[in-house]
Amino acid sequence: MAFDELYDEFERREAKALAMGGPERLERRRNAGLLNARERIDFLVDSDSWVESGLFATSHIESDRESTPGDGKITGYGTIDGREAVIVSNDFTVKGASSSVVNMRRIGQMRRTASERGIPMVFLGESSGARIPDNMGAYNMGTILGGNATQYRRLREQPWASAVLGMAYGSATWYGCLSDFNVMRKGAVMAVSSERLVSMAIGEKVDGQELGGWRMHTDTTGLVDLAVDTDEEALDAIKTFLSYLPENQNQLPPEKPVPAGxxxxxxxxxxxxxxxxxxxxxxxxxxxxxxxxxxxxxxxxxxxxxxxxxxxxxxxxxxxxxxxxxxxxxxxxxxxxxxxxxxxxxxxxxxxxxxxxxxxxxxxxxxxxxxxxxxxxxxxxxxxxxxxxxxxxxxxxxxxxxxxxxxxxxxxxxxxxxxxxxxxEVSFMDPAYAVNVVHGKPGERLENTDPEFFEQKFAEFQLESSVYDIAASYGxxxxxxxxxxxxxxxxxxxxxxxxxxxxxxxxxxxxxxxxx
Amino acid sequence: MARIEIESDVTGTVWKIEVEEGASVTEGQTLIILESMKMEIPVLASDDGKVAEIMVDEEEPVSEGQVVVVLDA
CATH class of the missing domain: 3.90.226.10 (2-enoyl-CoA Hydratase; Chain A, domain 1)
Structure with missing residues (x-):
């Protein structure tokens, strides 16, 4: 047939893209109970709704083309509970989902579409940071990083939701922090730099969980909204979060039926x-x-x-x-x-x-x-x-x-x-403190020095704090x-x-x- | 198994200790009740686990950030 070769090539290239970083790396993830970048998308979107933008993208460096299917970041469109979403799913099996020229273009396209069309954005984060050696050297700094004046601009025209699902440094961390909702799988790490780089820089061993684990981010920094046990729970949390929100700020949030009872x-x-x-x-x-x-x-x-x-x-x-x-x-x-x-x-x-x-x-x-x-x-x-x-x-x-x-x-x-x-009970100050401020002396508590007087004044102040007093002034x-x-x-x-x-x-x- | 230090988030006095060392507790369970700002303020378990150590006695003053219970979780 005339076009057989064309079809063969298409199918060969498609299969290669879908195979991501290869069977061994994918197997290792599976054994660790983790979903891969494509399984995460499948779990998140309605069936048959996914369209990838950039399936045949690879690294801009010619010698890396064969080893970089998708260039490590999978981008495209799918519906979540019937509504459109723009999705970036980091593929850690390809160069640690590090940022480079082509995958930055992919993300740029996603951000533009989301903004201009009013569609929520979802980031499934796991990335090792800027790709080396692509970004090394002054020449490359001059051509790659910082090439987009709106890359980190957030005007919240549409909701952004992020899941931190593995080692997140650089890109995945930045988008997590820029998002309106950031969920983390327990065991993942979110930080500016990897524990390895930090250990090298300060000359002592740093533990990943201490550097940016879920406890730190849910208890101390508040940079993470919710921590869950599995990838699936994290993706469900994103669906739940989005279910409360409109597609963009020019819409009203969706209405749901009121549960009986x-x-x-x-x-x-x-x-x-x-x-x-x-x-x-x-x-x-x-x-x-x-x-x-x-x-x-x-x-x-x-x-x-x-x-x-x-x-x-x-x-x-x-x-x-x-x-x-x-x-x-x-x-x-x-x-x-x-x-x-x-x-x-x-x-x-x-x-x-x-x-x-x-x-x-x-x-x-x-x-x-x-x-x-x-x-x-x-x-x-x-x-x-x-x-x-x-x-x-x-x-x-x-x-x-x-x-x-x-x-x-x-x-x-x-x-x-x-x-x-x-x-x-409403007032400017708890009556117990107020009695002391008005009638007491510094360093003394009227409760101790003149309890009878204190009780009388306390009762007066408390009486004036009642709800009908503030209702009377229409407060x-x-x-x-x-x-x-x-x-x-x-x-x-x-x-x-x-x-x-x-x-x-x-x-x-x-x-x-x-x-x- | 992680060793989790539960801190008091207020300055006050230990009023009641509600659990014993070795007891199994669930996240959100009251471990200790403090008296502070004229209120009864609970110290809660941050995780499911076992009480490894109780670091305070009843009527003892505690300050904000002080470790009052250690959990194995």
Missing amino acids: SDDTARTVLEVLPEKRTQVYDVRKIIERVADKNSVFELKARFGRTATTTLARLGGRTVGFVANNPMFKAGALDADGCDKCCSFMVLCDSFNIPVIFLVDNPGFVIGIDAERQRAPGKIMNFMNALQLMTVPKLTVMIRKNYGQAYINMGGGKNAAEVAAWPTA VQHVIKPEDTRDWLIRMLQVHQNRLSGGLGQHFLSNWPTTF
Whole structure:
């Protein structure tokens, strides 16, 4: 047949590309329980939806062509739950998925398509950094790196989700940090440079997990939103994350059916609250009851835990909860908690997601440590973010609410509508401290020196902190029974949707830092 | 098996120790209750594991960042 040779060549080349770094390397991964770059894509996208862009790409260096199928980064388009996604999957079996000329072009094309067409981007990260020797020397620095003025520019026109699934240095780390959601498989490492290079540079053995393991990134740095055990769980987490978000910032988040029983669970919310004001509770249990059943998706659960930030749905619509969690430091906001709130508000404001504040905190953490951690700057970042947000904001005051934190947590005119439970207490300062500030002497506690006088003044101050005092000055517009919280929120979200803009916000936070 | 040091995230006083050395615990379980800022503040297990060591006694003052329990996880 006339075209047989052409077809043979096509099939031979296609098979070679699909074989990636060869059977031995793929086998080693399989034995380690890891998916390869193509299996990850298959797991992530709807069947038969994948179209690769650059299947026949190879290294720009002629002698490397045969050994670099795809040039180590697989790029293309697939649908996830029926919606288009642009995907970059690093193939570690080809030159450690290191960055070089052709695969950078592939990523550039993906970023352009995602931006111009309003499609979410997914990065499946695992990379050894810039390819050597391709990038070595001044000539190559002048021609390869830095050749794209928008490579690291994030305006959040569309959501980015990243999974760190192996050794991630350079590219995979950068895109993870630029993403709106970053999930990590336990055992993976995310760092600027490899443990080998770091060990060489500082002359002592460095452990990869210590350098950039999941504990460090979920507990200490907050650069990772969630850690999971397997590749499959990480890819499922990306699907879940994207299910809350619109395809781009000019759309509304998708609506989902409301699971049966959501209203009944919401009526049990008071069971979570302890009777004594000195006892704590986990605010996540309140969110779980108030939101649509099984719709809660918490971000950065192990970082800055004095605050809880979680995506969820109310009446089928995506919302973001920003809550104090009294379980940790009594809910007093610290520097990490502030950073976490900012990062979450940036996400919500960029993608038209209304924000709900649940308030129970004794104020900000104060002290020398807090000041060293730049608490005043963090508190004002938080305030600035709050006041720049143009998505609908609602506030529910659960219990304690004092001082500047009252304003930060959507108090006063910082939310479209504010409700308080009858258990709420609002004032500038916890009455016990206030009595001492007004009536005491430095270095003395009136509780000890004049307990009778203290009790009398404490009672006066506390009386003035009641929920009906703030309702009387219209500082809160509603006092609601806890069991009615869900109904109130759903109703107020209807009232306060942005009708004039078709529900879209102005996205003032969409060019805020990608990490804090 | 990793040795995990659980720190207090507040300055306060140990009020109650809720577990014994050798006990199996699950992530999120209360290990110790501290008294701080006039509140009862729990110290929670960060992981599933076994209590290897309890580093404090009841009524002992603790400071922020102090290791109070060691887990094997």
